Amino acid sequence: MSLTLREASKDTLQARDKTYHYYSLPLAAKELGDISRLPKSLKVLLENLLRWQDDNTVTAEDIRALAGWLKDAHADREIAYRPARVLMQDFTGVPAVVDLAAMREAVKRLGGDVAKVNPLSPVDLVIDHSVTVDHFGDDDAFEENVRLEMERNHERYAFLRWGQQAFSRFSVVPPGTGICHQVNLEYLGKAVWSEMQDGAMVAYPDTLVGTDSHTTMINGLGVLGWGVGGIEAEAAMLGQPVSMLIPDVVGFKLTGKLPEGITATDLVLTVTQMLRKHGVVGKFVEFYGDGLDTLPLADRATIANMAPEYGATCGFFPIDSVTLEYMRLSGRSDEQVALVEAYAKAQGMWRNPGDEPVFTSTLELSMDDVEASLAGPKRPQDRVALGDVPAAFAASTELELNTAQKDRHPVDYSFKGQSHQLPDGAVVIAAITSCTNTSNPSVLMAAGLLAKKAVSLGLKRQPWVKASLAPGSKVVSDYLAHAKLTPYLDELGFNLVGYGCTTCIGNSGPLPDPIEQAIRQGDLTVGAVLSGNRNFEGRIHPLVKTNWLASPPLVVAYALAGNMNINLARDPLGHDRNGDPVYLKDIWPSGQEIARAVEEVSTDMFRKEYAEVFEGTDEWKSIDVERSDTYSWQNDSTYIRLSPFFDDMLKEPKPVEDIHGARILAMLGDSVTTDHISPAGSIKADSPAGRYLQSHGVERNDFNSYGSRRGNHEVMMRGTFANIRIRNEMVPGVEGGMTRLLPGEEVMSIYDAAMRYKEQGLPLAVIAGKEYGSGSSRDWAAKGPRLLGVRVVIAESFERIHRSNLIGMGILPLEFPQGVTRKTLQLTGEERIDVADLQNIATGSTIPVTLTRADGSQEIIDCRCRIDTSNELTYYRNDGILHYVIRNML
Template sequence: MEKNQFQKTIEVGKKKITIYDINRLKDVMGVPDIGRLPFSIKILVENLLRKLDGRIVTEKDLLNIATWKKQYKTPVEIPYHPARVLMQDFTGVPAVVDLAAMRDAVKALGGDPARINPLAPVELVVDHSVQVDYYGTGSAITKNVAKEYERNQERYSLLKWAQKSFKNFNVVPPNSGICHQVNLEHLGRVFIMDTEAQDLLAYPDTLVGTDSHTPMINGIGVMGWGVGGIEAEAVMLGQPYYMSVPEVIGVRLIGNLKKGVTATDLVLTITEILRNEKVVEKFVEYFGPGMKHLSVTDRATIANMTPEYGATLGFFPIDEKTIEYLELTNRAEQAAVAEACARALGLFCTQDSEPVYTKVVEIDLSRVEPCLAGPARPQDRIPLGDLKSGFAQVLGCEYHRDAEPENLSKFIDESGCETRRAPKCVPVSKRQIDLEINERPLKLGDGCVVIAAITSCTNTSNPSVMLGAGLIAKAAVEKGLKIPSYVKTSLAPGSKVVVDYLEDAGLLPYLEALGFHVAGFGCTTCIGNSGPLHPEIEKAIADNDLNVVSVLSGNRNFEARIHQSVKGNYLASPMLVVAFAIAGRIDINVNTEPVGFDPNNEPVYLEDIWPSDDQIRKLVQKHVKQAFFRKEYDKIFAGDQFWQDLDVTKSTTFTWNDPSTYIKNPPYFENFKKETDKPEDISEANALVLLGDSVTTDHISPAGAIPEEYPAGQYLIHNQVKPEEFNSYGARRGNHEVMMRGTFGNIRIKNQMAGVREGSFTLKFPSGQEKFIYDAAMAYQKENKPLVILGGKEYGTGSSRDWAAKGTALLGVKAIIAESYERIHRSNLVGMGVLPLVFENGESWRSLGLDGSETFSIKGIANMTPRKTLEVTARKTNGIQVQFLVTARLDTVVDVEYFENNGILPCILRKLLKMESQA
C-alpha cells in the first residue's frame, strides 16, 4: 500500500504544509470512522501511518492501532517512533557513558564508532544537580551554582563533550530550569515541521523522556511519557519503541473549583482517586466541561503527577487554551501550525462528542477541598482540617486543647457569618528539645517543619500558585510574621520566567523577607538535594529520634527521599508551603488555629493572609508576559560563564580518566560477542532481598546522600575522597562502582530477611551471616551463585531510575518475583536482561511461606515466549520444597529479544554491527 495516498496539503499563512490524514483510513483500508477514538490513540495512528514502511511498521501494525479496542485479552504490540528524546542529567550522564562505551566497543570490533550517534533529536536539560547548600540570602543562588560546578565539573565536561561530539544532541546548561518546565514553555512544539522533507511536513510532537514526570507536556496535547535511560538510548539510536496497545481511561471533569482551592489540591485529589482506580500502565485522558475551567498550567500541574497515580499518560487534548498558551510563550508560528493541523486531523478538542474509552471516571471539581499528601506517599491525601489528627496518629499520641470548646473565641468574617476559632493546641506527648544555635535559643520537637521548599516540579510552572504564594508572603510580612529559625526555606523555580513575573508583580521581596530566596533553578529538594540542616539540628533529631517534617511543593515524598534525617514529608501547594513555614509545625489545624502571632501577640489565621481568586487572576493577567519567555528562551542553550569556561574538545571516542570517581567505562560490553548465548534455566539461586509492597526505585537506587559507613562511602574513602566531598548518588551515576554499591542502599529499606532492622542489610546463606547487600552479592558472585529477589505489589514504583535496573543486574540478580510492577521499572529490568516474574493466582511470598532462606530453581526460560508460564521450585533448608507457577513479564516478542540478548544495548549493538558487515 502506498502511504502517499494519505498525504493532504493544507495552507497555514503563506505556507503549504503536508500532513498524513488518518481520516482517509476508512476509504483506503476500510477502517471504521476513527473520529471517536481517544485523542491519544489518534496520535499513535498518525505515527504508525506516517512511519509505515512494510518492514518495521506493517499494515497489520497500523490496523492494530487504528481498530483500537477498549480491552485486550492478550497484549498487542505496535512499533512507535517518538519524534524526540528529552533527558535530564541524572539519567543523561549514564546514557552518555553508555553511548561512549558503545563507540569503544564498535571500535574494538573493527567497526566505525561514529555510527553510534543519536538519530532522533535529543535535548538534555541539566537540572538535577543543584543542591540547597546556601539559603535565605540574596547570594544563595550564586553560591549554590558555584558549588554545583565544583562538584560536577567532570559530569558537565562529559555532557559538553556529548554536545560537541554527537549529532542531534543539544544541552540546556545548568542554572536554566527543570526539563519539564523548559519543555512545556519552549521545547514542546505540539506539531513539528520537518523542513528537510521533500514537502514541508507537519506531524504531532511526540517524545519519551528519561524522567518519569515527562507527562507534564501532556498539558498542551503533546504525547510524552517517562522511560528508562536504557529505553531512551534505543530510541535515540533509531529503534522503535515497542509498546502494547494501551487501555485508555477517560476522566470526565465536571464543575469548577471552589474559591480558595488550588490546582495542587486538585492534583492530589486526582492522584488519590486514580491510584485507587488502578490505572498503572494505562493511558489517562481528560475531557468534559470542567476541562474548560482549567488553564494550561493547571493541566500541566495535573499531568506532571501522572507517575504518582501510576498511568503512562495524563493527556489533555489540544484546544483553544493550548493555542493561546503557545502564543503567550512566544511560539506564535507553532500556534498557527498546531491549530490548523490539529483541526484537519481531528485532534482538536471541541467537546462536541465524547470519545470512546475503556472506562470513564467522573471527577467533580467543585468537590475538591484544600489538602496535602503525606507523610510518605503522594497518593495519601489528607484534607487540610485532618492534618493535625493525622500527624497525631503518626506519633501515636493524642492532642488536647488548652481551652474548652465553649470558651473558643468567636469571629465575624467579611460576609457577616460567625465562625469559631481555636487557640493554639499542644500535643499531650509533646517533646521539645532546647537548642542554642549562633548563641540564640530555640525549641525543636516532633512535628516541627525543618524544611519548607517551594521546589520546581509540578507547581512552579503554574503562575497562579506562585503568585498566590507571593501574596501570602506579602500579607504575612505586613502583619509582622516571621519564620522560626529552625525552618530551612528555599525557592527553586522551574524556569527563570517565574522570577521575572514575581519581580514584575513586586512580590519577590516579600518571599525573600520570609527566607524564600531563589536557591537555584533545578529540582533541589524534590529529589533529595535539600542540602544539610544545621549540624546542631541534625544532632538533636538523631539523639532524640524526633519526628520532624518537610513541606514541599513537589511531587515525591517517599521515605528518606527529601532528607535522611526527616521522617515525614508533606506535599502541598506553594501557598501552603509558605503558611506552614510560618507556623513552623505540621501538627496544626490551620482552619481553626493561628499560623502565627504578630508583634503585638495578636493571632493571625490562614484566612487573614490567604488571597482571593480575583487577586491572583488579575496578577496572572498583568504580569505573566510574552516578553519574559522571549527574553529567557532566546539564550537558553548558551549557558552561564561557568558553562562557557568548560574546556572540552570534540572527539569520536571519549577519553576516560581511570582514577575518576565520577565517570568510568562501564562493564556492559566486556567480552562482548557478535552472537549471543541464549539464557538458560536458573538453578539453585539464592535470594538477595525479600521486600514488601510499594518498594520504590528510591529504595532500590537512592539518589540522596552517600552514608560514610555504607559500601559506596567506603569505596570513595578508599579512593581518597573525603566524606564532605562525597556529593550524592545521583551526581555519581556515571560511575558503576559507586552505583552498584548503592543499589538497595537506602537507609530506610526494609529487607524482611534482616528482621526489623532498616537499611542495606541481608543474610548471606548458607551461613546466615548478616552483611551489607552489596557485600553479600559479591560473595555470591565469587561462588558463581545466581540471585533472585522476592517482592510485593507495585515493585519499582516512583522515579524512572535506570540504575535501579542496572545495579540489580550488576549485582548478579537474574530474576525478580513480585506481585506486580510499576511500568517503567519493569521495562528497565528487561532492558538490562533481568527477568521480571509475577506470582500467579493471587499468591505471594508470604502466602507461600517463603522467608528468603530458600534456594530457587526456575524452569522454562529456554525457548522463551511473551508472558510464558514458568515453574519455580523453592527448596527450604530442611529439604521441604515449595513449587509454584509464575508468569514472565516479557510482554512482547521484542521484550523476549532484549532479554535473550542480555539487554537492549547489546541487542542494538549486534544489529548495528550486522548492518555494517552487510553494507
Template sequence: MGLETHRKQLTVNNSTFQYYDLTSVASPAQLARLPFSLKILLENLIRHYDGENITQSHIDAVVNWDANAAPSTEIAFTPSRVVLQDFTGVPAVVDLAAMRDAMANLGGDVDKINPLSPAELVIDHSVMVDHFGSDQALDLNTKLEFNRNKERYGFLRWGQSAFDNFKVVPPNTGIVHQVNLEYLARVIFDQNAQGEPVAYPDTVVGTDSHTTMINGIGVLGWGVGGIEAEAAMLGQPITMLIPEVVGFELTGKLAPGATATDLVLKVVKMLRDLGVVGKFVEFFGEGLDHLPLADRATIANMAPEYGATCGIFPIDQETLEYLRLSGREAAHIDLIEAYAKAQTMYRDVGVTADYSDKLTLDLATVVPALAGPKRPQDYLFLDQVPETVTRLLDEAKADKAVDIHINGQDVTLNDGDVVVAAITSCTNTSNPSVIMGAGLLAKNAAEKGLVSKPWVKTSLAPGSMVVTDYLRSAGLLTYLEDLGFDVVGYGCTTCIGNSGPLPPAVESAISANDMNVSSVLSGNRNFEGRIHAQVKMNFLASPPLVVAYALAGTTKIDFKAEPLGQDQAGNDVYLADIWPSQQSINDTVKQTISREMFIDNYKNVYAGDARWQSVAVTESKTFNWDSASTYIQNPPYFDGMTKQAPGIPEIQQAKVLLKLGDMVTTDHISPAGSIAPDSPAAKYLREHGVADNDFNSYGSRRGNHQVMMRGTFANIRLRNQLAPGTEGGWTTHYPSGEVMTVFDAAMRYQDEKVPLVVFAGKEYGAGSSRDWAAKGTNLLGVKAVVTESYERIHRSNLIGMGVLPLQFKAGDSHESLGITGDEEISVSGLVRGAKTVTLILEKAGQSKTVTVDVRIDTPKEWDYYENGGILHYVLRQLA
C-alpha cells in the same frame, strides 16, 4: 499499502506541508470515537509503516480499537524526540560513549552510534540546597554545583560536540519539564529528519517519569528508563500494547481558595483508587474551559503518581494561547491549529470519544489538601492533617521536645515540627497561579509582621528563570525573601533529595533524640528516605501552604482554630486572614506575565553562563576515559561481547539476595540522595581519595557504576526480611549465615559463581524511572526478580538490562511459600515466548515448586532479553 496513499498537502500562510492523513484509513465516525491519544498513535503508525515492523493489521487494530477489550495488539511506537535530565542523562551518554568503544571493538563504524532524532538534555538535578535564607544562596549553591560536577559537565560538553542531534541546556536555567513546556516542545513538528516540510505530532519519551508534564500541552509522551531512551535515540521503536484509555471528565470550575495542587492531589487519589497502571488517561469535559494550561500541566505532571503511562489533554484554544504567551512564533502556532483541525485532533466540545473507563470530577468540589506522610496518594483534607500527625506520633510514642539555640534564639523543637519547607519541583514551581498565590500570601504575612520559624529550612527553586522574572515584576519576590524563601537554584532540589543539610542545631537534636519531624514541599514525591534522611514524615502541598507551614513551624497546627502568630499590635493572625483572594491572584498573573519574559529568557538558552562556558572539553569521536575519575567510568556491560546473541540464560541454584515487602520503590532500590558515611559507596570514595564533604549525591555519580552498584538496595529505609532487626542495605549471606551489606554479599556470591534472585511484594519499582535501579540489580548479579506486581517502567528496565521479571499468580507470594532465604532457586521451562515458568525451591533436601508468570510481554522484549539487554540488541543490529 504505500505511504504515498496517505500523504496529503496542508497549506498554511502560503507554506505547504506534507502530512499523513488519518481520514485515509478511518471514517469520520471511527475517528470521532477514538481518544485523542490514540489518534496520535495512529498517525505514528501510518507515518512509519514499512510492511514489516508496522503492517496494515497494526493500523486496523487502532482504527477498530475496542474500548471494552483487554489490550492484546502490540505496536511499535517511534517517538519524535527524546528529553533527558542530567541524573539519568549522564549515564545515557556514558552508555553511548561505551557503545562507541564496543562498536570499534566489533569492527563497526562508531558514527552509527549517534542520536537519529533530536535529543535534548537539561541539567537540573545537580543543584543542592546547601545555602538558603540569603540573597547569596543562589550564587553559593551554583558555585558548589560547578565545583562538585565539573567532571560530569565536561563529559556532557564532550557529548554535545561528539554526537549529532544532541543539545544540552546548561545549569541554572530551569527544571527539564518546565523548559520542555516553555521552549523545547514543538507540539507539531514542521519538518522531518531529512529537512523536508512534513507536519506531524511532537511525541517524546524522557528519562524522567514526570516527562508526562508535556501532556498538558497536547504532546503525547511519558517517562522511560535511560536504557529505553538510549534505544529510542538510536532509532529503535518502543514496543507497547495498544493501551486502555481512561476518560477523566472535568466539569465546573475551581472554587476560591482551591489551588491546582489541591486539584491534582484529588485526581491522584481518584485514579489510584480506580487503578490505571499501564493505561493512558485522557482529560475531557466542559471543565477544560476554565482550566489554564499551567493547571493542566500540573495534573499531567503527576501521571506517575496516579500510576498512568500518560495523562493527556487535547489541543484547543487554551493550548494556542499558552504557545503565544510563551514566545512561540505565530506561523508555527497557525500550523499547529490547522494541523490539529485537519486531523480531528483539535478539541471538539460536542464530541466525546469512547473510553475504557470513565471518572468525573466537579472542579467546584475541590478543597485544600495535602498528601502524606509517605505517598503521593495518601490524600488528606487540610483539616485532617493535625489529627493524622498526632495519631502517627502517638503510635510511634513520639512526644519529644528538645531545646536548641539557632539564629541567636533559644527555641524548642518538637516531634511533628516542620524542619523543611520547600517551594520546589516541576509540579508547581512552573504554575503562575500557585506561585503568585505563595507570593501574595508571603506579602500579607510579612505586612503583619509574621516570620518563618527559626528551625524551618526554607527554599524557593523556581521551574524556570521566567518565574523569578514575574515574581520580581509583581513585587512579590522580596516578600518571599523576607520569610526566607530566597531563590536557591533552578532545579529539582528538595523533591529529589537534594535538600542539603539541616542547620547543625536541628540536625543534632534530631539525631540525638531520634525525633520524628516533617517536611512540607510543593513536590510530587514524598517516599520514605527521599526528601532528607532525618525527616520521617513528608507532605506534598501547594506553594501557599508551604509558606503557611513555614510560618506555623509544625504540622500539628489546626489552621482554623490556631493562629500562625501575632501582628504588630499583638492580635492573633490566622491563615484565613492572609490567604489571598482568587481575584487578586488572577489579576496579578494577568498584569505581570508577558510574552517578552519568555523570549528574553530563552534567546540564548544553550549558551549558558560564564561558568558553563569555562568548562574544559576535548573534541573527539570516542571519549578518553580517566581511570582515576570517581564520576565517569566506562561501564562493563559490553565486556567480552560477541556479534552473536547469547540466547536465553539458564538460572540454576540461585540464592536469595533480598526478600522485600510491598511498595518497594526505585528510591529504595537506587537512592539518588546523599551517600551515607558508613555505606559501601562511601568506603569506595574514601579509598579513591574523596573527602567526606565531597561525596556529593548518588544521582550526581550515576556515571560511575562502581558507586552506583554499591548504592543499589542501600536506602536507609529499606527493610530486607532476610536481615530482621535491621534497616537499610543489609542482608544475610547463605550458607554462612553472616549479616553483611547487600553489596558485600552480592560480591561474595559472585566470587562463588552463584546467581541471585530478589523476592518482593506488590507495586515493585514504583516511583522515579531510574535506570540504575535495573542497572545496579544487574551488576549485583541478580538474574531474576519475583514479585506480586510491577510498576510499568521498572519492569521494562529490568528486561532492558537482561534481568528476568517474574510475577506470582494471584494468591501466591513469598509469604505464602514460606521463603526464608536459605533456599536454592531454579527456573524451569524458560523458552522464548513462555507465559509461565516453574520455580523450584530446594532446601535441606526438600523441594517445592510454584508456577509464576513471565513478565516479558512482547516479542521485542524477548529480543532484548535473548541479547542480554536492549543496548546489546541495538549494538548487534548496528554492527
C-alpha cells in the same frame, strides 16, 4: 498495485500561506472505518503508525488493530512507536551518555563504525538535577549554590560538553536555566512538529520519551510523551522503536470550576488519589469534559506532571484554544500556532465542546467539590484534607520502628546565638520546589501574595524551618519580581536557591548542625512540606521521616506555623505585632488578587529568558573539551568510568542460561520504589559507596549525591538497595540496605553479600510485593541489581517503567500467581530458586519456578513471565537492549 494505507493517506494542508504534507487520519478512515470517537491520544499513536508503516516493524494489521480499538480488537497487540524526540535530565542523562560512549568502544573493539553510535532523533539534555540547597535564606544563596554545583560537578559537565560535540543532534541546556519539564513546556515543545523530508515540508504530532518519569508534564500541551528508563531512551534515540502494547485509555471527565481558595495542587492531589484507587498502571488517561474550558494550561500541566504518581503512562489533554493561548503567551511564533490549530483540526485531534470519546472506563470529578489538601506522610496518592493533617501525622509516627521508647519531649538547641526548643512534629524543611508546581503562575503568585500579607502583619517563619525557593525557570523569577512579591518571599526565608529539581529529588542539602543534633538527640519525628510530587521514605532528607506534598502557598503557611501538629484549618498560624492570633484565612489571597498578579506574566519574559537558552554562563563556556569521537576515560575518576556492561559481549548472543540454585538477596514488601532500590540522595560515610569514595581520596564534604555519581558504576552498584529506609524482611527490625549471608546468620550490607555470592558463582534473586519499582524512571535501579548478580525478580506486580528497565538489563521479571505471595508461601529468604527452560521462554507465558527450602523440601509455583512483547523478548535473549542495538549496528 494497490496503495498502502500510508500512501493512500498522504495529503496537504495550508497554515498561514504555507503548505504542509501530512498523513491524514480522515483519508485513512475511508479504509479503516469510523475513528471519530477514538480517544485523541490514540489518534496521535494511529498517525505515528500510519507515517511509519513499512510492513515490517509497522504493518497494516497493526494500524487496523489500533483503529479498531473501539471494538476492543486491540487486546495484547504489540506496536512499534517512534517518538519525534528524546528529553533527558543530567542525573539520567550522564549514564546515558556514558553508555553511548561505552557502546562506541564496543563497536570499535568488534570492528564496526563508531559514527553509527549517534542519535537519529533530536535529543535535548537539560542540566537541572545537580543543584543542592547548601545555602538558603539569604541574598547570596543562589550564587553560592551555583558556585558549589559547578565545583562539584565540573568533571560531569566536561563530559557532557564532550558529548555535545561528539554526538550529532544532541543539545545541552546548561545548569542554572530551569527544570527540564518546564523548559520543555515553555520552549522545546511544539505540539506539532514539521521538518523537510525528501524535499517536502512534513507536519506530524510532537511526541517524545524522556528519561525522567515526569516527562508526562508535556501532555498538558497536547504533546504525547512519557518517561522511560535511560536504557530504553538510548535505544529510541538510536533508531529503535519503543515497543508497547496498544494501551487501555481511561477517560477522566472534569466538570465545574475550582472554588475560591482552592489551588491546582489541591486538584492534582485529588485526581491522583482517585486514579490510584481506580487502577491505571500501564494505561493512558485522557482528560475531557467542559470543565477543561476553565482550566488554564499551567493547571493542566500540573495534573499531567503527576501521571507517575497516579500510575498512568500519561495524562493527556487534547489541543484546544487554551493550548494556543499558552503557546502565544510563551513566545511561540504565529506560524507555529497557526500550524498547530490547522493540523489538530484537520486530524480530528482538536477538542471541541461536548466531545465524548469512547474510553475503556471513565471517572468524573466536579471541581466544585475539591478541598484544600496535602499528601503524606510517604506516598503521593495518600491525600489528607488540610484539617486532618495533625491526625495523619500522629498516625504516621505510630508506624515507626521502636516507637515504644520515644518520649517526644522538645529538645533545647542554640542557633545563631539564640536559644530555641525543637518540638516533635517540627517542620524542618519548607520547600517551593519541583516541576509540578513551579511551572504554575497561579500557585506561585498565591505563595508570594500570602507572604506579603504575612509580612505586613509581622509574622515570621519559625527559626528551625529551612525554607527555599527553586523555580522551574527564570521566567518565574521575572514575574514574581514584576509583581513586586520577591521581597516578601525573601523576608520569610524563601530566597532563590537555584533553578532546578532540588528538595524533591533529595537535594535538600544539610540542615543546620544544631537542628540535626537535636533531631537525633530526641529521636524526633519531624516533617518536610514541599510543593513537589515525590515524598517517599528517605528521599527528601535522611533525618526527616514524614514528608508532605502541598501547594506553594501552603508551604509558606507551614513555614510560619512550623509544626505538623497545628491544624491550619482551625488553629492560628502565629500572632501579629499586637499579639492577636492570625489564621490561614486571614492571609490567604483572593481569586481576584491572584488573577491580577497572573496578568503580570508577559510574552516578553519568555522571549528574553529563552533567547540564549543553550549559551550558559562564562564558567560553563570556559570548560575545556577534547574534540574526539571516543572519550578519554580517566582511571582515577570517581564520576565517569567506562561501564562494564559490554566487556564480554560477542557479535552473536549466547543462549540464555537457566537459573540454578539462586540465593535470595532481599525480600521486600509492597510499593518498593526505585528510590529504595537506587537512591539519588546523600551518600553515608559508613556505607559501601562512602567507603569506596574515601578509599579513592574523596573527602566526606565532596561526596555529592548518588544521582550525581551515576556515571560511575562502582559507586552505583555499592549504592544499590542502600536507601536508609528500605526494609529487607530477611533481617526483621533493621532499616537500611542489609541482608543475611546464607547459609548462616551473618548480617552485612547487601553489596558485600552480593560480592561474596559472586565469588561462589551463585546467581541471585529478589522477592517483592505489589507495585515493585514504582516512582522515578531510574535505570540504575535495574543496572545496579544486574551488576550485583541478580538474574530474576519475582514480585506480585511491577510498575511499568521498571519492568521494562529490568528486561533492558537482561533481568527476568516474574509475577507470582494470583493470590500467591511471599507470605502465603511463608518464605524466609533461606530458599534456593531454580528457573529452567529459559531458552524456550515466550511472552506472557507461565514459567515454573522451583523453590527449595532450607530443610530440602521443594515446591513448584507457576509464575507469569512479564516479558510482554516480542521486542522485549529479543532484548532479553540478547542480554539487554543495548547489546541488541550494538549487534544491529555491526
